[in-house]
Amino acid sequence: MQPEILRVELALADERATDTLAAAVAPHIRRGFVLFLSGDLGAGKTTFARAVLRALGHTGRVQSPTFTLVQSYNLSNFDLYHFDFYRFSSPEEWREAGFDEHLGDDAAAIVEWPELGAAGLPAPDVWLRLSPDEDAGAGEHARVATLSGATEWGRQCLIGVCDAVSIGLLAGVSLRGASLEPPSP
Template identity: 40%
Template sequence: MNISYSQPLADEQATCRFGAQLVNLIYPFTHEHGVVIYLNGELGAGKTTLSRGMIQGLGYQGNVKSPTYTLVETYHVAERDIYHFDLYRLNDPEELEFMGIRDYFSAQAICLIEWAEKGEGVLNSADLFVNIDYDNDTRRIELSANSTLGAEIITQLQQHPITL
């Protein structure tokens, strides 16, 4: 699948706004099935910031923190479960089996997964790959489809570009 979308992000606020608009574009697709998003980028690139924007974009009012030490944080908002995973400290993908990882990938769930490569072989496939890279003093975000659902989401994004 070779469909993608790319956009610069000027700062942390732009990253949060992008996340909020993106999740509202994704939300209608979650009425029938869950969405799995792999978040890629170096440490400090903005993966958790994007996740915070997405979670708060659906109306969550509380603190959104990195699940670096807990592996997963759960949010129930807008009649959806959002699971934010950070697998940076994962030593072995089998640890995910012990925590019941498969239960998280349910219909109507949105799974945001940082450092997904550490769970290779155990995690569900991504619908979208989100790459955040440094671009001098700013960031660039690129979304790539990895499923028919991912392609549908990016098509919607291309038809309704995110304005920051």
Template identity: 40%
Template sequence: MVKTIILPTENDTVALGRQIASQCQTHLVSHEQAIVIHLLGDLGAGKTTFSRGFLQQLGHTGHVKSPTYTLVEPYQLDQLMVYHFDLYRLADPEELEFMGIRDYFDSRCICLIEWPEKAGDAIPPADISIQLDYQDLHRVATITASTDAGRQILLTE
């Protein structure tokens, strides 16, 4: 399942994050596994903007920054953990093993992963991949569901 959405403004990118967060939340009511979302795109393409809308929808009221130097920012939200990863500065996927990366995917949570391609095989495949690109004067999101869970989430409206 692949869906393309034009995002004329930053607010549209935030709204997309909110929508997908709501769909993930609905899915987790009856499922216990982690949801893995890969966020792809060049610097400044809107990955953190998407994440801000996603986290706000789930109840986060503070600032959302990209965890470029810490690699991961955990958010405890209404009995749900969201882990926001930014792997841009990752020098070697082995660093993820030292930080216990696999433990983040063991339980009912959502993992938003910016720059997942830098992790190699150290992270699970995506349930949903969101490729954010610039096209003319706006952004375009290409959303791909790669697992049954991803397809169920995207079909939830």
């Protein structure tokens, strides 16, 4: 039987809150972990990835992979590949580029614009969607983060984030809702 999907919706007050959430997700990332980042242009996907890498101990520059398509990082315990599929025009293109070699059990992966490489991408442990917060009163830097965890690692990550939010450890991050849903057919 397919595992259930844990969905969590968070309000992020500002960019610092995005960084704080990324730092809470980062310790769950390990070899073989796949994180998808969705949202419109400028939603904050690269900002989130940069904060994840910083939290994982990377001290150098984190260039957006928008033009290079992939950036690789040699972290202390595993390698991490940061992809951006925005410029791919067909789902087969990334496979032809040989990128599927980097997506597997040997490394961790963060994927921006996963929708454009969807066919053939491994299922994510966590899928994070970022969007502007339309609520009256929310500032222009406020975002809504919707996270889905459909694997054991993913659910553990989201439970850890919810616990941290509920005891006030993540400044600027508040819980809007959480639900456990049946797996998609």
